[in-house]
Amino acid sequence: xxxxxxxxxxxxxxxxxxxxxxxxxxxxxxxxxxxxxxxxxxxxxxxxxxxxxxx
Amino acid sequence: xxxxxxxxxxxxxxxxxxxxxxxxxxxxxxxxxxxxxxxxxxxxxxxxxxxxxxxxxxxxxxxxxxxxxxxxxxxxxxxxxxxxxxxxxxxxxxxxxxxxxxxxxxxxxxxxxxxxxxxxxxxxxxxxxxxxxxxxxxxxxxxxxxxxxxxxxxxxxxxxxxxxxxxxxxxxxxxxxxxxxxxxxxxxxxxxxxxxxxxxxxxxxxxxxxxxxxxxxxxxxxxxxxxxxxxxxxxxxxxxxxxxxxxxxxxxxxxxxxxxxxxxxxxxxxxxxxxxxxxxxxxxxxxxxxxxxx
Numbered sequence: 001x002x003x004x005x006x007x008x009x010x011x012x013x014x015x016x017x018x019x020x021x022x023x024x025x026x027x028x029x030x031x032x033x034x035x036x037x038x039x040x041x042x043x044x045x046x047x048x049x050x051x052x053x054x055x
Numbered sequence: 056x057x058x059x060x061x062x063x064x065x066x067x068x069x070x071x072x073x074x075x076x077x078x079x080x081x082x083x084x085x086x087x088x089x090x091x092x093x094x095x096x097x098x099x100x101x102x103x104x105x106x107x108x109x110x111x112x113x114x115x116x117x118x119x120x121x122x123x124x125x126x127x128x129x130x131x132x133x134x135x136x137x138x139x140x141x142x143x144x145x146x147x148x149x150x151x152x153x154x155x156x157x158x159x160x161x162x163x164x165x166x167x168x169x170x171x172x173x174x175x176x177x178x179x180x181x182x183x184x185x186x187x188x189x190x191x192x193x194x195x196x197x198x199x200x201x202x203x204x205x206x207x208x209x210x211x212x213x214x215x216x217x218x219x220x221x222x223x224x225x226x227x228x229x230x231x232x233x234x235x236x237x238x239x240x241x242x243x244x245x246x247x248x249x250x251x252x253x254x255x256x257x258x259x260x261x262x263x264x265x266x267x268x269x270x271x272x273x274x275x276x277x278x279x280x281x282x283x284x285x286x287x288x289x290x291x292x293x294x295x296x297x298x299x300x301x302x303x304x305x306x307x308x309x310x311x312x313x314x315x316x317x318x319x320x321x322x323x324x325x326x327x328x329x330x331x332x333x334x335x336x337x338x339x340x341x342x343x344x345x346x347x348x349x
Binding site: 032033034035036 | 136151152187188191193203208211212256257305318
């Protein structure tokens with residue numbers, strides 16, 4: 001029974017993590033010249049962990 | 056007396072007139088001097104560009120209370136970049152880069168597609184041309200608006216091949232007091248110069264490259280200044296009582312790409328180590344404005 005419960009918690013945790021994985025678009029604009037080439041949107045992979053989600 | 060720079064060129068050596076344009080002559084001037092002034096080239100777009108730039112700036116100023124801190128200033132939600140204003144100015148921040156580009160201004164895109172401008176770029180780069188960047192507008196606010204000391208753009212974005220041709224266009228009549236662009240004709244042929252960190256980011260040592268090495272390009276609204284990515288250029292503060300608006304379009308061969316990008320001496324040194332691995336990626340492809348990408 002306990003083993004089944006643990007398994008469900010693991011599955012649920014995995015689903016939460018999957019749901020929280022997302023791509024976040026970060027556009028950096030720092031200097032005059034940087035605006036020339038950084039108009040390309042920088043896409044950063046950001047994995048939000050369950051711990052981060054709770055905090 | 057006409058201003059003459061260290062390498063011996065004067066303004067008359069680098070200027071032509073849009074109404075009387077000889078493409079091969081214009082391209083030859085560009086190749087020899089790394090810069091070219093085409094008087095009245097952008098006249099058709101000036102009124103609309105002035106309105107769009109100032110409208111964007113007004114929005115940016117209204118958004119200052121929402122501006123995010125950036126390493127060297129503040130960025131407003133509409134993409135404008137501000138830096139600290141000189142003492143005594145009406146605001147504590149002054150604009151640096153106005154958040155206008157081809158995605159926000161039809162006039163800007165139309166200016167970038169100007170047939171005569173592209174004819175000149177084609178005579179320089181060849182039949183296939185892509186846009187580099189999305190257009191840029193710089194406004195020097197009055198009474199001390201920021202200077203940009205002499206530098207090469209290649210210090211910031213060195214390219215694999217010829218590099219981009221930039222066209223800086225005056226939106227208002229611009230003299231030295233109002234922050235006219237200075238260029239050093241012929242400097243594009245002396246290779247990549249060592250830059251140092253300055254208050255206006257990467258720049259040349261002022262002891263080695265004083266303003267006297269350059270010639271000021273004074274001009275009227277609609278005048279266009281073409282310059283090579285290695286041409287030394289810069290502009291002094293705006294000491295007039297009116298803002299100085301310019302917009303810049305950049306073009307390059309469609310196979311060209313940035314190999315080294317840097318904004319400080321330290322991060323450029325790091326980027327130089329990776330230069331051999333640089334490749335043209337899809338993210339670096341600009342819109343084709345002439346010819347075809349194979």
